[in-house]
Amino acid sequence: xxxxxxxxxxxxxxxxxxxxxxxxxxxxxxxxxxxxxxxxxxxxxxxxxxxxxxxxxxxxxxxxxxxxxxxxxxxxxxxxxxxxxxxxxxxxxxxxxxxxxxxxxxxxx
Amino acid sequence: xxxxxxxxxxxxxxxxxxxxxxxxxxxxxxxxxxxxxxxxxxxxxxxxxxxxxxxxxxxxxxxxxxxxxxxxxxxxxxxxxxxxxxxxxxxxxxxxxxxxxxxxxxxxxxxxxxxxxxxxxxxxxxxxxxxxxxxxxxxxxxxxxxxxxxxxxxxxxxxxxxxxxxxxxxxxxxxxxxxxxxxxxxxxxxxxxxxxxxxxxxxxxxxxxxxxxxxxxxxxxxxxxxxxxxxxxxxxxxxxxxxxxxxxxxxxxxxxxxxxxxxxxxxxxxxxxxxxxxxxx
Numbered sequence: 001x002x003x004x005x006x007x008x009x010x011x012x013x014x015x016x017x018x019x020x021x022x023x024x025x026x027x028x029x030x031x032x033x034x035x036x037x038x039x040x041x042x043x044x045x046x047x048x049x050x051x052x053x054x055x056x057x058x059x060x061x062x063x064x065x066x067x068x069x070x071x072x073x074x075x076x077x078x079x080x081x082x083x084x085x086x087x088x089x090x091x092x093x094x095x096x097x098x099x100x101x102x103x104x105x106x107x108x109x
Numbered sequence: 110x111x112x113x114x115x116x117x118x119x120x121x122x123x124x125x126x127x128x129x130x131x132x133x134x135x136x137x138x139x140x141x142x143x144x145x146x147x148x149x150x151x152x153x154x155x156x157x158x159x160x161x162x163x164x165x166x167x168x169x170x171x172x173x174x175x176x177x178x179x180x181x182x183x184x185x186x187x188x189x190x191x192x193x194x195x196x197x198x199x200x201x202x203x204x205x206x207x208x209x210x211x212x213x214x215x216x217x218x219x220x221x222x223x224x225x226x227x228x229x230x231x232x233x234x235x236x237x238x239x240x241x242x243x244x245x246x247x248x249x250x251x252x253x254x255x256x257x258x259x260x261x262x263x264x265x266x267x268x269x270x271x272x273x274x275x276x277x278x279x280x281x282x283x284x285x286x287x288x289x290x291x292x293x294x295x296x297x298x299x300x301x302x303x304x305x306x307x308x309x310x311x312x313x314x315x316x317x318x319x320x321x322x323x324x325x326x327x328x329x330x331x332x333x334x335x336x337x338x339x340x341x342x343x344x345x346x347x348x349x350x351x352x353x354x355x356x357x358x359x360x361x362x363x364x365x366x367x368x369x370x371x372x373x374x375x376x377x378x379x380x381x382x383x384x385x386x387x388x389x390x
Contacts (some may be wrong), residue, residue: 028285045273077324081315081357085283087170 005106019092111212124150138308203300281312309348
């Protein structure tokens with residue numbers, strides 16, 4: 001396991017907090033599940049980076065996947081019909097889509 | 110309902126005799142009666158009111174005097190909208206006024222002078238009258254008398270006062286604040302007695318797709334679908350742009366009940382009508 005990928009994942013999660021907060025204000029309570037997932041993933045990833053414990057690393061990887069999945073499940077219904085406002089969500093979606101790739105890289109490389 | 114008797118030209122004490130006869134033989138027991146008399150003819154009417162169990166409220170004008178005979182013990186209804194946030198006060202007062210008869214009065218109180226100003230604007234727009242306003246302790250108040258909206262000749266009516274509101278919504282559920290504003294402003298307009306037409310176009314048609322509005326929720330408001338349903342049931346006409354719906358693969362069967370597909374010509378017609386006030390969200 002390479003902790004470099006975990007640190008990059010941590011940086012992405014911190015960024016996702018900022019972009020997530022901006023779209024949370026546009027969408028309201030609808031994104032609550034996704035926002036909670038980001039917070040939990042951030043805590044788990046921070047714990048994994050600091051302790052290096054295998055359990056913490058696996059928890060971080062799972063939660064990072066959940067962050068990406070919830071981003072899509074929560075936003076697709078909106079994006080399906082919203083062509084004009086969709087650019088407002090692109091930054092957040094782009095950033096959280098990197099998470100599963102980095103999570104797998106951290107485990108496999 | 111308040112009975113109004115115009116007795117201009119009848120002098121005292123004949124106006125007094127007329128009032129006595131009317132109060133002695135009411136159409137319905139305890140009804141309120143309003144006499145419009147010439148200045149000076151109101152003399153003695155207070156005594157008549159007392160004799161028949163009424164209280165006389167006299168408002169003197171330059172050319173006429175209004176003598177309002179209110180049954181003793183009957184008080185003007187009061188509501189306090191302190192703590193309510195926009196559009197709550199306007200809607201509460203609008204609902205209350207709709208349950209009153211023409212000529213009946215309502216006292217509206219609030220700790221906020223801005224709220225009272227907002228309510229005054231709505232009440233006046235709906236055709237009712239502000240009889241009095243002021244402050245009692247920490248409460249600002251207005252006394253409203255329900256009146257029928259004056260009809261204006263066709264053609265000039267629309268220009269004199271825009272009684273129809275068109276709300277154009279083009280942002281959809283991608284912007285929750287604009288989506289809520291569409292229906293909250295519509296509710297206020299309906300409570301002010303205006304005819305409301307909502308036109309969804311571009312991203313806005315997404316709101317009309319079944320199930321979409323149920324996903325939008327702000328902590329301070331009910332779920333969007335509920336607010337939309339209330340507006341439709343209150344009588345708003347709701348259209349979804351046919352072109353925008355086609356772009357998104359939305360068919361008439363996918364729309365929530367109460368929403369109809371409409372073409373660009375309908376939208377242009379709504380915008381071109383000088384009687385329509387147009388609001389964009």
